[in-house]
Amino acid sequence: xxxxxxxxxxxxxxxxxxxxxxxxxxxxxxxxxxxxxxxxxxxxxxxxxxxxxxxxxxxxxxxxxxxxxxxxxxxxxxxxxxxxxxxxxxxxxxxxxxxxxxxxxxxxxxx
Amino acid sequence: xxxxxxxxxxxxxxxxxxxxxxxxxxxxxxxxxxxxxxxxxxxxxxxxxxxxxxxxxxxxxxxxxxxxxxxxxxxxxxxxxxxxxxxxxxxxxxxxxxxxxxxxxxxxxxxxxxx
Numbered sequence: 001x002x003x004x005x006x007x008x009x010x011x012x013x014x015x016x017x018x019x020x021x022x023x024x025x026x027x028x029x030x031x032x033x034x035x036x037x038x039x040x041x042x043x044x045x046x047x048x049x050x051x052x053x054x055x056x057x058x059x060x061x062x063x064x065x066x067x068x069x070x071x072x073x074x075x076x077x078x079x080x081x082x083x084x085x086x087x088x089x090x091x092x093x094x095x096x097x098x099x100x101x102x103x104x105x106x107x108x109x110x111x
Numbered sequence: 112x113x114x115x116x117x118x119x120x121x122x123x124x125x126x127x128x129x130x131x132x133x134x135x136x137x138x139x140x141x142x143x144x145x146x147x148x149x150x151x152x153x154x155x156x157x158x159x160x161x162x163x164x165x166x167x168x169x170x171x172x173x174x175x176x177x178x179x180x181x182x183x184x185x186x187x188x189x190x191x192x193x194x195x196x197x198x199x200x201x202x203x204x205x206x207x208x209x210x211x212x213x214x215x216x217x218x219x220x221x222x223x224x225x226x
Contacts, residue, residue, distance in 0.1 A: 008151070031212055042117075042201055042217035043154075050212075088153065092213045096142035096161045096205055098169065099215055103153035 004102035006089050011108045018076040020105045022089030025070060029091040032065065033099065034074045037086045046074070046087075076107075084109045114138065117202050117218035123226050124189065124196060132187045132221045134202035141206050143185035144215065147171060148199040157200075160185055189223065197225050 005023045012018045024032070030051050035043040049056045049063045049072070056063045062075040076083055086106050090099040115136045124130045134143065142161045146154040156169030160179040174193025179185055185204075189196045199222050203215040 033214070035217075040220070040222075042115075042219045043203075043215075045214055045216070048212060048214065094213055096207045096213065098144055098156050098159050099213070101146075101154040103151065 004089055004091055004100050006087075006102035006105045008103065009106050009108070011110060012079050014079060014081060014109055014111050016079055018074075018079045018083065018107055018109075020074045020076075020087050020089075020107065022072040022074075022102055023070055024072065024089070024091045024100075026091055026093060026100070027070070028093050030094040031092045032063075032072050033090045033092070034061075034063065035088040035090060035101075037088065037104070039085075043088060079107075079109050081109045081111055083107060115202060115204055115216055115218035117200075117221050119221060120219070122221055122223045124223060125226050127191045129188055129190050130196075130223070132189070132200055132202075132223070134185045134187065134218060136183055136185075136204045136216075138204055138216065139182070139206070140204035140216075141182070142204060143179070144203040144205075145169075145175075145177065145185070145187045146201045146203065148201060148220075154201065157187065196223055198223060 003025045033048040034046045037043050060077045064073045086104040088104045089102040118133045144159040145157040158177040160166035176188045201220050202218045205215045
Protein backbone atom coordinates (compact mmCIF):
# COMPACT_ATOMS: atom_id res chain seq x y z
CA UNK A 1 0.00 0.00 0.00
CA UNK A 2 0.92 3.63 -0.30
CA UNK A 3 1.79 5.75 2.69
CA UNK A 4 3.86 8.89 3.14
CA UNK A 5 5.14 9.87 6.59
CA UNK A 6 6.46 13.23 7.78
CA UNK A 7 7.15 14.74 11.16
CA UNK A 8 4.49 17.32 12.01
CA UNK A 9 6.55 20.24 13.33
CA UNK A 10 9.95 21.86 12.84
CA UNK A 11 11.26 25.05 14.38
CA UNK A 12 14.45 26.79 13.23
CA UNK A 13 16.16 30.16 13.71
CA UNK A 14 16.29 32.64 10.88
CA UNK A 15 19.45 32.15 8.84
CA UNK A 16 19.87 28.50 9.79
CA UNK A 17 19.22 25.57 7.47
CA UNK A 18 15.97 23.62 7.71
CA UNK A 19 15.75 19.93 6.88
CA UNK A 20 12.33 18.37 6.42
CA UNK A 21 12.22 14.59 6.13
CA UNK A 22 9.76 12.22 4.49
CA UNK A 23 9.50 8.46 4.07
CA UNK A 24 7.36 6.69 1.50
CA UNK A 25 6.46 3.07 0.94
CA UNK A 26 5.59 2.63 -2.74
CA UNK A 27 8.71 1.40 -4.55
CA UNK A 28 7.02 2.04 -7.91
CA UNK A 29 6.95 5.81 -7.31
CA UNK A 30 8.25 7.65 -10.35
CA UNK A 31 8.26 11.24 -9.08
CA UNK A 32 8.43 12.72 -5.61
CA UNK A 33 7.38 16.27 -4.87
CA UNK A 34 7.60 18.98 -2.27
CA UNK A 35 4.71 21.43 -1.99
CA UNK A 36 4.42 24.53 0.21
CA UNK A 37 1.19 25.81 1.74
CA UNK A 38 0.91 29.25 3.29
CA UNK A 39 -1.99 30.00 5.70
CA UNK A 40 -5.39 29.94 4.01
CA UNK A 41 -3.92 29.24 0.58
CA UNK A 42 -3.64 26.37 -1.87
CA UNK A 43 -0.54 24.25 -2.40
CA UNK A 44 2.37 25.59 -4.42
CA UNK A 45 4.85 23.23 -6.06
CA UNK A 46 8.36 23.91 -4.76
CA UNK A 47 10.34 21.20 -6.50
CA UNK A 48 10.22 17.59 -7.60
CA UNK A 49 12.70 14.78 -8.22
CA UNK A 50 12.59 11.82 -10.57
CA UNK A 51 13.08 8.49 -8.86
CA UNK A 52 16.34 7.70 -10.69
CA UNK A 53 18.02 10.82 -9.29
CA UNK A 54 19.83 11.15 -5.96
CA UNK A 55 19.87 14.89 -5.59
CA UNK A 56 18.42 18.04 -7.06
CA UNK A 57 19.38 21.60 -6.22
CA UNK A 58 17.37 24.70 -7.02
CA UNK A 59 18.66 27.94 -5.48
CA UNK A 60 18.16 27.61 -1.69
CA UNK A 61 16.44 24.23 -1.99
CA UNK A 62 18.21 20.85 -2.04
CA UNK A 63 16.30 17.60 -2.39
CA UNK A 64 17.97 14.33 -1.46
CA UNK A 65 16.50 10.96 -2.37
CA UNK A 66 17.60 7.65 -0.88
CA UNK A 67 15.63 5.15 -2.92
CA UNK A 68 16.95 2.14 -1.00
CA UNK A 69 15.57 3.51 2.28
CA UNK A 70 12.61 5.26 0.58
CA UNK A 71 13.66 8.49 2.26
CA UNK A 72 13.27 11.98 0.84
CA UNK A 73 14.47 15.22 2.39
CA UNK A 74 14.14 18.92 1.63
CA UNK A 75 16.86 21.26 2.82
CA UNK A 76 16.20 25.01 2.84
CA UNK A 77 19.38 27.03 3.18
CA UNK A 78 19.41 30.41 4.96
CA UNK A 79 15.83 29.98 6.17
CA UNK A 80 13.80 33.20 6.22
CA UNK A 81 10.60 34.14 8.07
CA UNK A 82 8.80 33.98 4.72
CA UNK A 83 9.59 30.25 4.63
CA UNK A 84 7.20 29.66 7.55
CA UNK A 85 4.51 27.39 6.10
CA UNK A 86 3.37 23.79 5.91
CA UNK A 87 5.48 21.59 3.62
CA UNK A 88 3.98 18.50 2.02
CA UNK A 89 5.84 15.55 0.59
CA UNK A 90 3.99 13.62 -2.15
CA UNK A 91 4.62 10.63 -4.38
CA UNK A 92 3.32 9.62 -7.81
CA UNK A 93 3.35 6.37 -9.76
CA UNK A 94 2.87 8.32 -12.98
CA UNK A 95 0.15 8.95 -15.53
CA UNK A 96 -2.76 11.02 -14.29
CA UNK A 97 -3.08 9.10 -11.05
CA UNK A 98 -3.70 10.93 -7.78
CA UNK A 99 -0.68 11.90 -5.74
CA UNK A 100 -0.29 10.46 -2.24
CA UNK A 101 0.47 13.21 0.26
CA UNK A 102 2.03 13.16 3.69
CA UNK A 103 0.27 15.02 6.51
CA UNK A 104 2.59 17.98 6.19
CA UNK A 105 5.38 19.48 8.32
CA UNK A 106 4.70 22.88 9.84
CA UNK A 107 7.91 24.93 9.67
CA UNK A 108 8.20 27.83 12.11
CA UNK A 109 11.05 30.27 11.61
CA UNK A 110 12.10 32.25 14.68
CA UNK A 111 13.58 35.70 14.07
CA UNK B 112 -3.39 34.04 -16.90
CA UNK B 113 -3.64 30.25 -16.85
CA UNK B 114 -4.68 28.63 -13.61
CA UNK B 115 -7.30 27.01 -11.43
CA UNK B 116 -10.12 29.07 -9.99
CA UNK B 117 -12.13 27.92 -7.02
CA UNK B 118 -15.24 29.71 -5.85
CA UNK B 119 -16.50 30.84 -3.50
CA UNK B 120 -13.58 31.42 -1.12
CA UNK B 121 -15.88 30.99 1.90
CA UNK B 122 -19.15 29.05 2.04
CA UNK B 123 -21.65 28.39 4.79
CA UNK B 124 -24.00 25.44 4.85
CA UNK B 125 -27.22 25.11 6.79
CA UNK B 126 -28.35 21.80 8.26
CA UNK B 127 -29.77 19.48 5.58
CA UNK B 128 -28.62 21.65 2.70
CA UNK B 129 -26.62 20.62 -0.37
CA UNK B 130 -23.92 23.05 -1.47
CA UNK B 131 -21.77 23.09 -4.60
CA UNK B 132 -18.15 24.18 -4.81
CA UNK B 133 -16.91 25.36 -8.17
CA UNK B 134 -13.56 24.49 -9.78
CA UNK B 135 -12.57 25.78 -13.23
CA UNK B 136 -9.22 25.42 -15.01
CA UNK B 137 -7.94 26.96 -18.23
CA UNK B 138 -4.73 24.90 -18.35
CA UNK B 139 -6.23 22.37 -20.80
CA UNK B 140 -5.48 19.63 -18.27
CA UNK B 141 -7.11 16.22 -18.64
CA UNK B 142 -7.33 15.24 -14.97
CA UNK B 143 -8.94 17.05 -12.05
CA UNK B 144 -9.05 16.24 -8.35
CA UNK B 145 -10.86 17.22 -5.16
CA UNK B 146 -9.16 17.03 -1.75
CA UNK B 147 -10.38 17.74 1.73
CA UNK B 148 -7.98 19.23 4.29
CA UNK B 149 -8.57 19.08 8.05
CA UNK B 150 -6.06 20.35 10.62
CA UNK B 151 -3.35 17.75 11.21
CA UNK B 152 -4.88 15.38 8.64
CA UNK B 153 -3.07 16.46 5.51
CA UNK B 154 -4.93 16.09 2.20
CA UNK B 155 -7.49 13.34 1.66
CA UNK B 156 -8.75 12.52 -1.83
CA UNK B 157 -12.50 12.81 -2.35
CA UNK B 158 -12.98 12.25 -6.11
CA UNK B 159 -10.90 12.49 -9.24
CA UNK B 160 -11.55 12.52 -12.97
CA UNK B 161 -9.02 11.55 -15.62
CA UNK B 162 -11.24 12.38 -18.58
CA UNK B 163 -14.52 14.12 -19.39
CA UNK B 164 -17.66 12.17 -18.41
CA UNK B 165 -15.71 9.82 -16.15
CA UNK B 166 -14.70 10.03 -12.49
CA UNK B 167 -13.56 7.75 -9.66
CA UNK B 168 -14.11 7.75 -5.91
CA UNK B 169 -11.21 8.60 -3.68
CA UNK B 170 -10.66 7.64 -0.06
CA UNK B 171 -13.52 9.67 1.46
CA UNK B 172 -16.22 9.94 -1.25
CA UNK B 173 -19.22 9.28 1.01
CA UNK B 174 -21.49 12.30 1.27
CA UNK B 175 -20.02 13.98 -1.82
CA UNK B 176 -20.87 13.95 -5.53
CA UNK B 177 -19.15 15.31 -8.66
CA UNK B 178 -19.71 15.73 -12.39
CA UNK B 179 -17.33 16.23 -15.29
CA UNK B 180 -19.38 17.44 -18.26
CA UNK B 181 -16.68 19.78 -19.55
CA UNK B 182 -12.90 19.43 -19.56
CA UNK B 183 -12.40 22.71 -17.75
CA UNK B 184 -14.96 22.21 -14.96
CA UNK B 185 -15.22 19.76 -12.03
CA UNK B 186 -17.82 20.92 -9.47
CA UNK B 187 -18.11 19.21 -6.09
CA UNK B 188 -21.44 18.91 -4.27
CA UNK B 189 -21.39 18.43 -0.52
CA UNK B 190 -24.67 16.68 0.24
CA UNK B 191 -26.70 16.61 3.43
CA UNK B 192 -25.40 13.04 3.93
CA UNK B 193 -21.96 14.49 4.78
CA UNK B 194 -22.38 14.98 8.51
CA UNK B 195 -19.08 16.74 9.16
CA UNK B 196 -18.48 18.99 6.14
CA UNK B 197 -16.49 21.74 7.88
CA UNK B 198 -13.08 21.72 6.18
CA UNK B 199 -10.86 23.39 3.60
CA UNK B 200 -11.50 22.01 0.10
CA UNK B 201 -8.81 22.04 -2.56
CA UNK B 202 -9.17 21.40 -6.27
CA UNK B 203 -6.23 20.41 -8.46
CA UNK B 204 -5.52 19.47 -12.06
CA UNK B 205 -2.76 17.69 -13.97
CA UNK B 206 -1.88 16.42 -17.41
CA UNK B 207 -0.04 13.27 -18.39
CA UNK B 208 3.26 12.89 -20.15
CA UNK B 209 6.99 12.97 -19.51
CA UNK B 210 7.16 16.74 -19.82
CA UNK B 211 4.27 17.25 -17.44
CA UNK B 212 5.73 14.91 -14.79
CA UNK B 213 2.26 14.41 -13.29
CA UNK B 214 2.58 17.72 -11.44
CA UNK B 215 -0.68 18.77 -9.82
CA UNK B 216 -1.58 22.45 -9.78
CA UNK B 217 -3.87 23.67 -7.04
CA UNK B 218 -6.55 26.28 -6.67
CA UNK B 219 -6.68 28.68 -3.71
CA UNK B 220 -9.29 26.60 -1.87
CA UNK B 221 -12.81 26.98 -0.48
CA UNK B 222 -13.41 27.04 3.25
CA UNK B 223 -16.75 25.45 4.11
CA UNK B 224 -18.39 25.96 7.49
CA UNK B 225 -21.66 24.76 8.96
CA UNK B 226 -24.13 27.29 10.38
